[in-house]
Amino acid sequence: MKKITAIALTLSLTLSALLTGCGSTSDSSDQASFPDRQVEIVVGYSAGSSPDLLARALADRLSEKWGVPVMVTNKTDGSSATAIKEFLSTAEPDGYTITIGTIADLCLHMAVNKQPLYDASDFTYVCQTSQYPMSVTVKADAPWNTFGELSDWVVKNPGELLYCSSSMTGASAFATAEWVNTIGGDFNAARLVPITGSSDAAVKVAGGNATVIIGSITGVLPMVEAGELKILVMTPYADPNYPDIPSAEESGVSGLTFGNWNGIVMPSGVSEDILNTWREALGEICSDEAFIDQMQKVGVPVVYADGADWEQQVLNSIEDYKQLAEELGLRK
């Protein structure tokens, strides 16, 4: 009998606490109470990678802002795509778990695979936090001094181009494919030199084992400074941090659009209020000068975008790359 009384008492106490708790916030809806516990950022890339650096910097700012712990979890026991698949199957759409994806996860995966592990409709798109132009880099003593000269050579010498990319479907391969296609060259004749990362690519190009790497500038910069490599252009647009390097357009090749970016997504079905809380917080962080500087230093330039326009842009990109992959026979 005593036991039952005790249980009843505990229950009623809990209930009343809950009710009063809700009573104070029910007027201002979920928005005011979110977040009231730990937030987790899942990253499908290893520590030290661009998405990881971004996640850790954001986590610091967010926990300062919200007063709750924000944890970064690196999930690298599969590919980044399997990490997202696992994220989608375990995370609740309550705003407490988010993930950071790259163009490879959020566009190319769906564009290349006929049976992707997830679809665009599985996500709630929060925002884009950063965007990078890619650098076109060749050996320092290579005969080409402009992107235009390199392009002419590629068109005139089909089968001679050795390009670097992690795979046939990597971001660098897409950038190279778009470029070769645009200038009227034969991409299918070009040969792939597979790489493990952009710094590996730098060594391959500097050693004369590959012609060109189109990829992140941070990976090639050390070898450029050592005088082994030269950067011809930035694509699709010039990087304001490297004003001396022209854009592809300025070097006589127009029509290139492919660039890399990082976006933040949650599982589909997150309420509008929570989504807005996230966008507000991230938008504020991404307009903070100190944060922009900090990210610039680690090579993850902040370019913020959100809302329906951005979402539409992502969806359009998927279709565009699907088409390109189809044309190049990359879609499987």
Added chain:
Amino acid sequence: METLSYLIDGFASAVSPMNLLMCAVGVLLGTAVGVLPGLGPSSAIAILLPVTATLEPMQSIIMLAGIYYGAQYGGSTTSILLNIPGEAASIVTCLDGYPMAKQGRGGPALGIAAIGSFIAGTIGVLGLTFFAPIFARSALAFGPPEYTMLMVMSFSIVMSFAGNSLSKGILIGFLGMLLACVGPGWVSGYLRFCWNVDQLTGGLNLVPIVIGLMAISEVLKGLEEQSVAISTEQVGSVFPSKADLKRSAGPIIRGTFIGFILGLLPGCAPTVSTFLSYDLEKKVSKHPEKFGTGMIEGVASPESANNANGVAGFIPLFSFGIPTSAAMAILLVGLTMFGIQPGPTLFTSGGEFVWTVIASMFIGNLLLIILNLPLVGIWAKITKVPYGILAPVIVSLCVIGSYTIRNSMFDVLITFLFGYIGYVMRKHQWPIVPLIIGFILGPIFERNFITSMSMSNESFLIFIQRPISAGILVLTVVLLILSHFLKKRTASRVKASVDSSMDLPDDVS
């Protein structure tokens, strides 16, 4: 002279309080790991790698490197005093070290081991200082075909050197390569050996496999063995006499040389170099029959060899990104984790990092000799902790280490699975080295082979058309023939001196 000014900058950065502290922590942990049976340097580095991820890259690598070369010091203590090799590289030290201790000359034995280790370690770091940048500069000339041939050479060496039988070495080496194939294929992304298990789609990770094969299996084996060693209380002065020093000078230099050269080659871990240097000392000695009865040469030479060997392994790691042992492979994982790419750029633009680490090794070696001589007694006491207490502690460390590397419970299962596999392999005297080396080098071989094929439009001629690549191929054939004779001699000589059923040991750490 450029090198010297870089090195001085490195020293300036290495003596900063935090770097100095990490160096001290590293060498102390390393010594402890060397003393403890069941926890080798490679598993210790594997376990601590995720923990150090919270540090600055430089501090982390300084500490992990300290553990690695510190362990070579620690191993000698228990070998000499208790006849228990703390790790495989110290087995040879038991042969003459323990008899010395029984004669009440444990002190000089420990002293000469520390002095030999210090000299060899310092010469090794000097070699690293001057050779690594030269190698690194030439690394640009090494394209995918050259790397492919380097890997072919490495495999030939590992498979023929490790273990007691060539066929076992080849079989297990290929098993290691197959295990490395699990996950998405290079370039194609085609999934191999995944059997619809999501966690396998990213491939198997090196860290849980090393922890399993090295630490867990060792613990399992340790639990069933009853230690019968008798501790010798009478240690005597740790300072060797003039006569001892004179007798040891030659062996230390020869050991250093052998250790250093072998350290450059994959798979020729400290263990192998200790056997070879011991054998050489016996050969050049006027009293080969006295070896095994407490000859100080038999302690000085192998102890120098394993230290020089450990340090030399950093040369291929830093210049080419080629790991020569499990411990080096895990250090490479650490470097990549921090976004540091080994190769030519490491010594130029990223120079501060590598020179600080190298400078810290000079300091670490000094710290080791200062710390170890007076602390010998304390280290020896560690081994008196009952194994029933030690084993669970080691196992829990293993679980934490393998979980945190990727936050994956699956990896913990992999650790135990490989712990069991390692135990069975040890029991049946199948060598473990080729498995791990195959797992580490297999993907490097595959990647460079595929890249070479892609570069040449699928023509094998690329391997003999390029002079360096062809040169390595010829060298491989020569080495294979040479090692065939060398191995026969060493094996019989070592067997003769080790009267137990001890096979050539299977540790790569």
